[in-house]
Amino acid sequence: MSEIELHHPPPLAPAAAPGELPTKPVIAPSVSGDDGSVWTKWLTLLGGLWVFAARFFKTLARPPYEFREIVRQLNAIGFRSMSLVTVVGVVIGMVLTMQSRPTMLKFGAEAFIPVMVAVSVMRELAPVLVSVILCGRVGAGIAAELGSMRATEQIDAMDVAALDPYKFLVFTRIMACMIALPLLTIYADFLALIGSWMIEKLYSGMSIGLFINSVQSGVDFSDYLPGVAKTIFFGFTIGVVGCFEGYNSKGGTEGVGKSATDAAVTSSLLIILLDVLFVKLTLMFWGPG
Amino acid sequence: MNLFHRHEKEATREYPLLQADHLAIAFDRPVLRDVSITVDHGETLAVLGKSGTGKSVLLKLIVSLLSPDSGSILYKGNDVTRLTEEHLMELRSEIGFLFQGGALFDSMTVGQNLDFFLLKHTDLSIQEREEKIVEALEMVALADAIDKMPSELSGGMKKRAGLARSIVLEPELMLYDEPTTGLDPLTASSIAELILGLQTRLGIASIVVTHDLPTAFTVADRAVILNEGVAVFSGKMEELEHSEDKFLRDYLSASQLNRNRREGILHPTQRMPTIPESAGRAA
Ligand SMILES: Nc1ncnc2c1ncn2[C@@H]1O[C@H](COP(=O)(O)OP(=O)(O)OP(=O)(O)O)[C@@H](O)[C@H]1O
Ligand SMILES: [Mg+2]
Numbered sequence: 221m222s223e224i225e226l227h228h229p230p231p232l233a234p235a236a237a238p239g240e241l242p243t244k245p246v247i248a249p250s251v252s253g254d255d256g257s258v259w260t261k262w263l264t265l266l267g268g269l270w271v272f273a274a275r276f277f278k279t280l281a282r283p284p285y286e287f288r289e290i291v292r293q294l295n296a297i298g299f300r301s302m303s304l305v306t307v308v309g310v311v312i313g314m315v316l317t318m319q320s321r322p323t324m325l326k327f328g329a330e331a332f333i334p335v336m337v338a339v340s341v342m343r344e345l346a347p348v349l350v351s352v353i354l355c356g357r358v359g360a361g362i363a364a365e366l367g368s369m370r371a372t373e374q375i376d377a378m379d380v381a382a383l384d385p386y387k388f389l390v391f392t393r394i395m396a397c398m399i400a401l402p403l404l405t406i407y408a409d410f411l412a413l414i415g416s417w418m419i420e421k422l423y424s425g426m427s428i429g430l431f432i433n434s435v436q437s438g439v440d441f442s443d444y445l446p447g448v449a450k451t452i453f454f455g456f457t458i459g460v461v462g463c464f465e466g467y468n469s470k471g472g473t474e475g476v477g478k479s480a481t482d483a484a485v486t487s488s489l490l491i492i493l494l495d496v497l498f499v500k501l502t503l504m505f506w507g508p509g
Numbered sequence: 510m511n512l513f514h515r516h517e518k519e520a521t522r523e524y525p526l527l528q529a530d531h532l533a534i535a536f537d538r539p540v541l542r543d544v545s546i547t548v549d550h551g552e553t554l555a556v557l558g559k560s561g562t563g564k565s566v567l568l569k570l571i572v573s574l575l576s577p578d579s580g581s582i583l584y585k586g587n588d589v590t591r592l593t594e595e596h597l598m599e600l601r602s603e604i605g606f607l608f609q610g611g612a613l614f615d616s617m618t619v620g621q622n623l624d625f626f627l628l629k630h631t632d633l634s635i636q637e638r639e640e641k642i643v644e645a646l647e648m649v650a651l652a653d654a655i656d657k658m659p660s661e662l663s664g665g666m667k668k669r670a671g672l673a674r675s676i677v678l679e680p681e682l683m684l685y686d687e688p689t690t691g692l693d694p695l696t697a698s699s700i701a702e703l704i705l706g707l708q709t710r711l712g713i714a715s716i717v718v719t720h721d722l723p724t725a726f727t728v729a730d731r732a733v734i735l736n737e738g739v740a741v742f743s744g745k746m747e748e749l750e751h752s753e754d755k756f757l758r759d760y761l762s763a764s765q766l767n768r769n770r771r772e773g774i775l776h777p778t779q780r781m782p783t784i785p786e787s788a789g790r791a792a
Contacts, residue, residue, distance in 0.1 A: 369615075377612035377671075380572045381678075382601040383629055 265486065272390075272464045273456075279391045289392040290399075297358050297393070298400030302407070304357055305350055309408035312345050313337060313415025321423065330424065334431050335438030337416045342439065342447045343502075346408040348495055351401060351454035355488040358400075359462035362393055363483035366466025367476035375467065390467060394459030401455030402448050409444075442506040450498045454491050461487035524586035526550045526682060526714050532570060532580035533738075540566050541577075542738030548682070551712045553704070555719060555729035555746075557760070562735045564718040565609060568684045571716070572604055573597055584682075602630055605680035605713075609687050611671030613659040619646070619670045620655040623677050630678055645673040648703055650696075665692045672700065676707060683707065683715040689724045701727040722761070734760065 316337050324333050366389060369375050378385035413435065420426040465483040469475045527548040534541045540563040548554050556564050569575045571582060573589050582589040584600055592600060613622050623642045627633060633641070646652045649669035659667060672688060688704065689697035701724045707713045708728070719725050725732060725746070732749050734742040734757065741756055742749060749757065 372610055372615075373608045373612040374614055376569070376574050377606065377608055377614075379574060380601055380604070380606040381626055381629075381675075382598040383625070 268468070269460060269464055272467075273460045275386055276391060276394055276460065279387050285395070286388055286392050289388060290395050293392050293396035294400055297362075297396045298404060301354060301357055301400070301404060304353065305404045305408050306411060308349060308353055309346065309411030310415040312341060312349060312408070313412030313417075314419050316340060316345070316412075317416040317419040321419075331434065332438070333420065334413075334416065334426075334434040338413060338435045338439050339443050341412040341416075342409050342443050344447070344495075344499075346412055347405050347447045347451045347454065348491070350405050350408045351451055351458065351491050352488045354401065354404070355458055355491065356484045358397065359458045359487045360480040360484040362459070362462030363466040363469070364476055364480040366390075366393075366463060367469035367479040368473070370467065370469045371472045371476060386467075390463040393463055394456060397455035397459035397462075398452050399455070401451040401458070405448055405451045409447075442502075446498070446502040446506070450495070453494060453498070457490050457494065458487050461490065524583065526552075527571065527582070527584050527716075529567075529571065529582045530580055532567070532577045532582070534563070534566060534570065534575060534577050539738055541570075541735075544580075544733075544735065544738070544740050546716075546733050546740070546743070548714050548716060551708065551714050552731070553708050553715045553717060553729045555717050555725040555732040556735065557719065557722075557725060557732055558735035560720075563738065564735060565686050567735070568606070568686055568716065568718060571684060572601055572606060602678070603681045605675035605678065605683040607668070607672050607675045607683070607685045607688055609690075610664075611659075611667035611669075613662075613667055613670055613674070615659045618656050618658055619651065619662070619673075622659070622670065623674050626674060626678055641677055645677040646670075648676070649673045650699070665696060668692065669696070669700070672703075676713075679711060680713065683713050685715060685717045685719075687718055687720065689719060689721050697721065697724065698727070700724075704728045 317333060320333060320336060321330075324330050324336070366375070369389070375385045375389070378388065413431075417426070417428060417431045420431060421428075462483045465479040465486070466476075469479040471478070525547045527546070529547075530545045532541050532544045533539070544563075544567065546554060546556075546567075556567060558564055566575060570577050571584075571589065573592075576590055584604075587596070587600070589597075589600065613619070614625065617625060620642055623645060624638055627638045627641060631638070642655065643652055646655055649672050651666060651669050651673060654662060654666060654670065659670070662670060668688070668691065672685075675683065683704075685704065689700050692700060704715060704717065705728050708715060715728075717725065717728055729746055731745050732742065733740050734749075736756055741754065742752060749761070752758070
């Protein structure tokens, strides 16, 4: 290449202007403690999260991605959460069916139990419960993992070797969360229906065919799709918060525990708040009337 | 990728490889108050000082892991604190950094740790990378640990693996954070010789942070001694030995004491008078 000289501007930097020094790294403020102003802490935290999340889209705009690492994280985040989600899914379906039976019976609406369970599970229960539970399993796990990498200077080592730790460690985990959450939610939806049918079978001897028919008659894609779609955003939230807390973890090994707790607290709270927003949006598009 | 090299041909020989002036940084309290260092091409500088005086912080400032509150850091004449992200990446790919604890990536084997660096920064084939990895690991006597996970290594082995990883890319400037601390004396002196060899054979300049005076005297051309945020000594190693400064004399004699005691252990006869023979039998 002969035109290499033109590729970059010369690295001669301008002389240091006083009072214009680069900022120090963001410190993740604690949300689990109760000293100081809570509001200032939350605002600082949200600001930090915003900047951190913006970097995700910058990285997204610059392929190639670390596909092998994404797959590895999908296994760690998604596949290894399956047993937990299995239990959660089946139990939601069973419990909801048992709880609603007496009331439905009272109104003579026993036949609507499958539909009612399916709609509740698909719209709200599976997406939100799975996401909130994974805030602990996945969000705190990511924060602890990255926090200990920070404490043992592994992240610094990547930085110093120009290996882009954000791209390798953070982007891949957020991506994996965004892919894993919807899949796990679909899986939980499915298992909840099985759980519900098992209870129906037990109490009223309903056949699987009738159960499926009943569900199909009352459920359409507007019950199903928004519920799954919002978990992409919940996954994003879990990934961003978990990575942010771990990446900016302070104070060595003691800081790791704090980061993990903060990640779980912050992400579950954000998910519940986001859910209100999504419900509002969904009703605007598919709402009655 | 070779911007700095190209630049070097035209201008950088006019500058020292690294020149940091009047660095100051404070966390909860001031750590560095006014520290200036210079490293010339192919030169080795030892940074000495008590624990907690900010030696590691000084190294992190040089690679922009931390930003100074004031002062300037020029690498080949370019201000490190004002580089664009792209140029910072380039600078970092020319500098090797050995962290105090090795900082191996614990999800990868030792071999993969080294390969990760080569994969990202070179276009070598698998065989070529493999050769380089084995070569680097042999230099630190860890060739048989290539497939071990970091959790299976001892502290000293981690440090040596970290050293192999940071030299596998043949940097122009190496920053060593306590390369020999926690190693047995034999390994320590072989690491010191390795550092010296990198300097004499490959012309790699380095900054060696250490508590270990024998290492410093083996590898360094010059030394800087930090105390309470300022450089209390900066000069050639020979000058250090003949300095009259009280802090320096204390610092040196404390290490001298250690050495004497070590030698005392090697020559038991010298130690005899301090342990009366009867004391042993009395019980
Ligand atoms: N990122 C940081 N945030 C806050 N304080 C820090 C940070 N890094 C270092 N310090 C503080 O700066 C001081 C100097 O730390 P540094 O690690 O540079 O010491 P050192 O000279 O390398 O000591 P040692 O020989 O024990 O490694 C310490 O008091 C430490 O607590
Ligand atoms: Mg240190």
